[in-house]
Amino acid sequence: MRKVALIFIAMGMLLFGGCSDITADHIKKEANDKTENVADKDNEYVAMVKNGNPVDYPDKTFGNCFENFFGSPTWKHFESDEEVNVVEFTGECTYQEVPVKARIQFIIAADGGSFEVGYLSFNEVPQDMLTTTALLSTAFDSYTSAPQGETNSEKGEAHNASQINETDEPVGYISFNNVKASSELAESKQADYIAQNTRDSVKETAWVEGRSGNGIGEWILFADNSQKEISAIEILSGYHKNKDLYLKNNRVKKIGIEFSDGSYIESALEDSFGMSNTITLEQPVKTSSVKLTILDVYGGTKYQDTCISEIDFIGR
Numbered sequence: 001m002r003k004v005a006l007i008f009i010a011m012g013m014l015l016f017g018g019c020s021d022i023t024a025d026h027i028k029k030e031a032n033d034k035t036e037n038v039a040d041k042d043n044e045y046v047a048m049v050k051n052g053n054p055v056d057y058p059d060k061t062f063g064n065c066f067e068n069f070f071g072s073p074t075w076k077h078f079e080s081d082e083e084v085n086v087v088e089f090t091g092e093c094t095y096q097e098v099p100v101k102a103r104i105q106f107i108i109a110a111d112g113g114s115f116e117v118g119y120l121s122f123n124e125v126p127q128d129m130l131t132t133t134a135l136l137s138t139a140f141d142s143y144t145s146a147p148q149g150e151t152n153s154e155k156g157e158a159h160n161a162s163q164i165n166e167t168d169e170p171v172g173y174i175s176f177n178n179v180k181a182s183s184e185l186a187e188s189k190q191a192d193y194i195a196q197n198t199r200d201s202v203k204e205t206a207w208v209e210g211r212s213g214n215g216i217g218e219w220i221l222f223a224d225n226s227q228k229e230i231s232a233i234e235i236l237s238g239y240h241k242n243k244d245l246y247l248k249n250n251r252v253k254k255i256g257i258e259f260s261d262g263s264y265i266e267s268a269l270e271d272s273f274g275m276s277n278t279i280t281l282e283q284p285v286k287t288s289s290v291k292l293t294i295l296d297v298y299g300g301t302k303y304q305d306t307c308i309s310e311i312d313f314i315g316r
């Protein structure tokens with residue numbers, strides 16, 4: 001493993017090659033591209049990265065390996081502020097046995113003929129080169145041993161949010177730069193209860209409001225500098241550390257959702273341990289913020305603390 005990782009470090013410093021005719025033919029054979037969400041698939045840079053291969057895996061492409069290894073794979077191209085062409089891949093995987101959303105950026109060389117891996121984050125937390133190379137080697141090794149044609153998406157393991165909307169950009173999980181709450185329960189010996197716990201992809205951690213009583217009117221706010229288009233919101237309501245704590249604490253029964261344009265909806269949530277509530281918006285909403293307010297709760301048997309373990313946004 002160490003050896004493989006070191007090889008990949010060396011590769012990380014080098015530019016990866018573009019696609020060859022051999023790999024292009026290989027791609028054609030696998031014409032059933034399961035990632036129909038890839039609206040940008042005709043984009044030449046996306047195609048270049050997907051059809052490209054690391055020197056150590058000359059017969060395997062990033063496209064095939066990533067779409068085999070990650071759930072809900074999406075690809076897109078954009079030009080950075082520095083006018084550099086970037087191809088960005090996002091997908092779901094596990095890191096140290098915790099489910100995470102990975103974001104991998106490939107930097108296209110100025111001549112447009114080659115690319116290198118420039119950035120990796122898990123749940124928007126940037127990772128170092130060692131982790132990046134280890135992830136790549138795992139993804140490529142995994143593809144080597146996977147049965148042909150069986151991908152995560154086909155097995156239904158991954159949540160595929162991309163079918164909600166078929167437009168020019170892929171739909172997937174999106175994130176906001178900032179999260180804050182009107183109150184947070186003070187940290188205990190066991191855990192903290194900060195607003196960011198709703199965005200760590202760990203169901204055992206939760207935001208818990210810190211107001212005395214049931215916390216009706218307490219809110220959590222997600223905001224960003226740029227506009228997003230939100231199609232749906234997934235809420236894992238309640239404290240999902242275990243079922244006992246779930247029942248002892250409050251769960252949200254009704255939630256208010258306000259967007260940056262002032263539009264507002266209310267939604268009833270079901271009380272079911274282990275199940276997210278998905279709120280699908282009638283129309284996708286363009287917004288730079290989402291404010292979720294507790295309007296009613298299912299009362300806990302022991303505490304008047306209202307908890308939300310996870311909040312995910314689907315859009316683009």
Ligand SMILES: [Ca+2]
Pocket residue numbers: 197198199200201202203204205206309310
């Ligand atoms: Ca959490």
Ligand SMILES: [Ca+2]
Pocket residue numbers: 209210211212213214215304305306
């Ligand atoms: Ca409370």
